Amino acid sequence: MSHSHSSNSSNNIVGTHYRVGKKIGEGSFGVIFEGTNLLNSQTVAIKFEPRKAEAPQLRDECRSYRILAGCPGIPQIYHFGQEGLHNILVIDLLGPSLEDLFDMCGRKFSIKTVCMAARQMISRVQTIHDKNLIYRDIKPDNFLIGRPGTKNANVVHVVDFGMAKQYRDPKTKQHIPYRERKSLSGTARYMSINTHLGREQSRRDDLESLGHVFMYFLRGSLPWQGLKAATNKQKYEKIGEKKQTTPIKELCDGFPEEFGIYLNYVRKLGFEETPDYEFLRELFGKILKNNGDVEDGVYDWNLLNGGKGWEASVVRFSVFECLPWK
Structure with a gap:
């Protein structure tokens, strides 16, 4: 099977090894999906934000998570990058609010x-x-x-x-x-x-x-x-x-x-x-x-x-x- 972009998008793979699953929420920023890290089967959350958003927040948000990394009660972030027309952030999947x-x-x-x-x-x-x-x-x-x-x-x-x-x-x-x-x-x-x-x-x-x-x-x-x-x-x-x-x-x-x-x-x-x-x-x-x-x-x-x-x-x-x- 070819490793062209199309084969990836049909499998919904982002950030090289995260499969995008079902939508679990949305807000002013965009949409959040459940996902799976294909390397270790860990369930994650994947946040999508349109790159053309009026006030893009994801990059700044990512910066805050990095500053706070390792502190109790702060979700871990696994990947930030661009995927087509979106910024994406892969982060710990948590429970309800x-x-x-x-x-x-x-x-x-x-x-x-x-x-x-x-x-x-x-x-x-x-x-x-x-x-x-x-x-x-x-x-x-x-x-x-x-x-x-x-x-x-x-x-x-x-x-x-x-x-x-x-x-x-x-x-x-x-x-x-x-x-x-x-x-x-x-x-x-x-x-x-x-x-x-x-x-x-x-x-x-x-x-x-x-x-x-x-x-x-x-x-x-x-x-x-x-x-x-x-x-x-x-x-x-x-x-x-x-x-x-x-x-x-x-x-x-x-x-x-x-x-x-x-x-x-x-x-x-x-x-x-x-x-x-x-x-x-x-x-x-x-x-x-x-x-x-x-x-x-x-x-x-x-x-x-x-x-x-x-x-x-x-x-x-x-x-x-x-x-x-x-």
């Missing part, structure tokens, strides 16, 4: 699950910050657990670095300057108040967004969800106003005080200030202890289907429809 799992669990997480997940999520964000990057797009959709049956099955991973940015010089550690009148980037529901106000983002904003995610998980929704406005700009403004006028006490009412302490702390951080990640992680350790819970790695999604876990509902809810980077 926390948003998918939240849906499977009836759109409420227990305090225990939120605390265990929070401790991992703070560590991921710290890892990113330690490598001189800020993430700038914190949302439950971008945190994925591992694949069932692997040693990383309940490790919370962070994916999709399309919005990440360097906030300080890796050598001198000189911080980026404070600026205002920035256009909004990120997901309005979770973004920090300072981001709504058009202020340059820094480490504090990633952590504030996490705090909003934690409250979303506990409450099932946030008070600024579902606001209507004529334009997106007006909607962003409305959401920002509601965030500023909702007291933390009210937002966290009925939940352990540490959730409020977390939000108060991160909202008071200075633009260049280094957060005390250990203090923040320990807040959630304290809640677990006060509730008589142990950090045993048993999450709400592991208790679904009579203890068989989320993966047992795969018939009803195909795991591959809910994979990364929607």
Whole structure:
């Protein structure tokens, strides 16, 4: 059989030895497929982005993954290159996102699950910050657990670095300057108040967004969800106003005080200030202890289907429809 390009495309081979399988998701950037490394039969994810995309992200995203390579909860990247009219990125295939799992669990997480997940999520964000990057797009959709049956099955991973940015010089550690009148980037529901106000983002904003995610998980929704406005700009403004006028006490009412302490702390951080990640992680350790819970790695999604876990509902809810980077 000839090794011409046509024989390859009929077999759907990219990057010399990756076979492209079924589509598992899509988003603004392009499409993501399940794939197989033909050299070792490993299942991978293959992200495709049109090379003519208005704002190509894949190359930058690839750069972020390389900077973070080998850190816990960061998927490994295997190949980046061009394939016809697309850029492609071959990366670890992971399980569902926390948003998918939240849906499977009836759109409420227990305090225990939120605390265990929070401790991992703070560590991921710290890892990113330690490598001189800020993430700038914190949302439950971008945190994925591992694949069932692997040693990383309940490790919370962070994916999709399309919005990440360097906030300080890796050598001198000189911080980026404070600026205002920035256009909004990120997901309005979770973004920090300072981001709504058009202020340059820094480490504090990633952590504030996490705090909003934690409250979303506990409450099932946030008070600024579902606001209507004529334009997106007006909607962003409305959401920002509601965030500023909702007291933390009210937002966290009925939940352990540490959730409020977390939000108060991160909202008071200075633009260049280094957060005390250990203090923040320990807040959630304290809640677990006060509730008589142990950090045993048993999450709400592991208790679904009579203890068989989320993966047992795969018939009803195909795991591959809910994979990364929607």
